[in-house]
Amino acid sequence: MKTITITYDDKIVRWFLWASVIFGLVGTLAGVFIALELAWWPANAARWISFGRLRPLHTNAAIFAFVGNMIFAGVYYSTQRLTKARMASDLLSKIHFWGWQLIIVGAAITLPLGLTQGKEYAELIWPIDIAVAVIWLVFGANFFWTLAKRREKHLYVALWFYIATIVTITVLYVVNNLAVPVSMVESYPIFGGVQDALVQWWYGHNAVAFFLTTPILGIMYYFMPKAANRPIFSYRLSIIHFWGLVFLYIWAGPHHLLNTALPAWAQTVGMVFSLMLWAPSWGGMINGLLTLRGAWDKLRSDPVLKFFAAGVTFYGMATFEGPLLAIRSVNGLAHYTDWIIGHVHAGTLGWNGFMAAGMFYWLVPKLYGTKLHSRAAANYHFWIGTVGILLYVVSMWVAGITQGLMWRAEQPGGGLEYPNFIETLIVLKPLYWTRLVGGSLYVIGLIMMTWNLVKTAMNGAPAETTVEVPADDLPKNANWKDLVFGKPALVSLVVVALMLAAGFVDAIPASVLIALSVAVAIGGYYLTAKGRSDDKPTWHRLLEGRAGLFTVFTVVAMLVGGVAEIVPTVIATPEATTIQNTPYTALELEGRDIYVREGCYTCHSQMIRTFTWESARYGAVSELQDSAFDHPFQWGSRRIGPDLARIGGKYSDLWHYRHMVDPRQISEGSIMPVYGFLKDARIDADGTAAKMRGMRSVGVPYTAAQIESSASDERAQAAVIASNLAGQGQAGVAADSEMVALIAYLQRVGKNHTAPGESGAAATATASAEGGAR
């Protein structure tokens, strides 16, 4: 057999690996700091480091900087070996590396400055978004080019997961960040209200699925059998759980919007698909854990396997908890509480963090041609990290369930057991300190790891891996027609088509269609199984030989759920939901931008759910109309402070002023940062017209006249509020201050429209006109 000699590019792996180690420290330290801010509010010492601005920095650093660089290190290392080919272009690899690090630096500068899009895990401003998309495509180009040059006919399961990651993240990221720029640093998303909510959580949930899960599963499939030196448990399980995840995951986004104003059908679909995800997720876990069969004894001494086994176990825990939390009633208790925070940290600290640590401990000795400097230190890291995660997760479970139960506690005669929101926050204090201890322990573990890895690298020298690979051409491809029109493809097509059709008809025909869909699935399964024989390769095996077709199938499977849920919502944007709405005034729009800039949504939701205890506490249940003109939507995902969906008109201007200057004067025990600086910051009323034009281009019906007179309208409304404040005893607040704009916005939230039977603005206006007449 003729062979050729190739050298893998491991330099790029080393770069990404060290970047991940550094940003892992940065991201988790930011997490510890914002945990401190919640336990001890004075830590919000300056606007640049207030919770609302740093929380996005923490999440983006953890996801895109720490896990992102870890993924790239793992993908670059394993892809070259699984394809028996060096990365197609060293230049693209370098552009990818430096581009990604520049993006991270850009994020670290802009987020503390309050430059944000106001959408969770998609906060980065539009120029950085474009950079992310470009660099991601560079990565994708390099990866697929390498696949094209591969010297291994069939794609191993790890590569399937990498393919799914690359194509899905591209679609998610681009669609969710579609926005109309109004300046170099500001933009408004093209979607608003419920559409934005649905797109955001389609993205948000699947960022978890396709950035924090599928690439890590790919990494598991490569590094775990390598480290354990044991065979993968089951090839067929790989197939089933891969396609299961790719197809089902994308549907699950609406479980972030349960019991909200989102149409009920979308909520229900989101919930049931989340439940169906349980088994495919656990398929990954058991394929990982059962691969350790015959290697369990090694866990005692080998820190790498310890981390992998624990990481996969945390994955199993989080993917059981996920479907549980997606059940409508469980979600009613858990949503907006710390339970969700605990859930995501079981995933990021336990699954992502531990898989990263295992990979690093295995990889660094290989990359530097030496042994791990200290096994003992790595084992200590494991135990400190595990205790840290458990403290973190358990304290958040307790905090979440406690607060959730307190929110919903109603008195027998009507009314709330804890009408004062602050009561439900103060009880969490000890748990916030516990979480801080847990998080700190985890960071100590990471510091030990960093030291250990640096020492290891210093003990060795950068190593090159050179291998002999077969020089022969790969076997011929299977005919694409045999694959596209193969039984599994056709059966899947029919099953999905019947399922989708059921969404368009009444209950009885829908039941028939679903029954038919299930029948076709079962029949197709037996038909396919019957046609199988040992001497010819299966349909899927042939597909594994065709990377391009495999990618196309992945894209199709991934798109179905998103299209099915989002397109109806976008098309059915009912005139009825916007027709009675009035857009924000110029001043309110400026105030809203401040609300977004300060990250108020990281602590305050604007969504009163369909529960009696919610409307008792916050006011009338939120409707789609309320946020129809909100670009971006601000429904939020966590209530560290109370919901603000009906804050408009609830308190006086003076109340808001004093609350912003000193929250604890109004609400003793509050942990809100001080926003007194807003009274000294000025707004340029002449700049608002551009923002209104931006809003008009995304569908908010501002008239030309409104835009024309925006500056004078804005000053007039601001003058009224300033004089109100003066009249109420707070003289000297500048009318053009950000404080006044924010108050104007807050007094408007939840008053977008007048619902029938409500005594809203109209009634007040009449009364006030009468009063004036007398």
Added chain:
Amino acid sequence: MAETKRHDELQGEIVHEYDGIEEADNALPLWWLAIFYGAIVFGIGYYFFYEGYKVEPVGRAAYDQEMAAQAAAAPEVTAEQLVALGEDDVAVAAGRAVFAANCVACHDQEAQGKIGPNLTDAYWIHGGSAMDIHHTIEQGYSAKGMPAWGASLGADAVNQAVAYVLSIRGTNVEGKEAQGELYAPEGVTTEAQEPSPSGEPVVDAGADASATGEPTADESALAEPATDVEDSTVESAETPTSE
């Protein structure tokens, strides 16, 4: 890829091998399949139960039902009951606790007024009768910055708060300057046109209205009307509300 067909004693036959990683092809565990199929069956059942056939209301529909039931069960309250509560020490004490927990941020510790008006003087913006006070606390006057407390506190706590306010009505704690119109307890409501202490005309006690009419229709919803007289107790208001 080499089709090695090695047999591993734990994992069984090895079907593929990539870069030294062997791949076995074990059957799917039955319990896993049970979860997989079980979730699908449950999902279909759940969808048709709640969405397809709407056997039971869920979400907004369930909420509306529950609210209707609550409204039907809500007790009516009368002026006599409230006045009696105002003379009942237990109710007043309970009302004081409600007041301390929810009202002092705006009305201050002794109800002498801060952001909101002084409740111990003889002047009332929205009427000083037991039923007026009940209405003010329960429904609120959002344009004046008074939240509606009925839903969150519940009927009992609202009644207790009314009892407390009735018990301190007319005790004249020194504090915020009088606002609204004079109310003579147990008397007839004074005429709407009677001047307030600040010399400004006032409207009907119960009306949700601005006296000056200064804000325009749109603004009245978002800005508190500037009827309130100059707050003379700014200094005291700056001190912490609770010890």
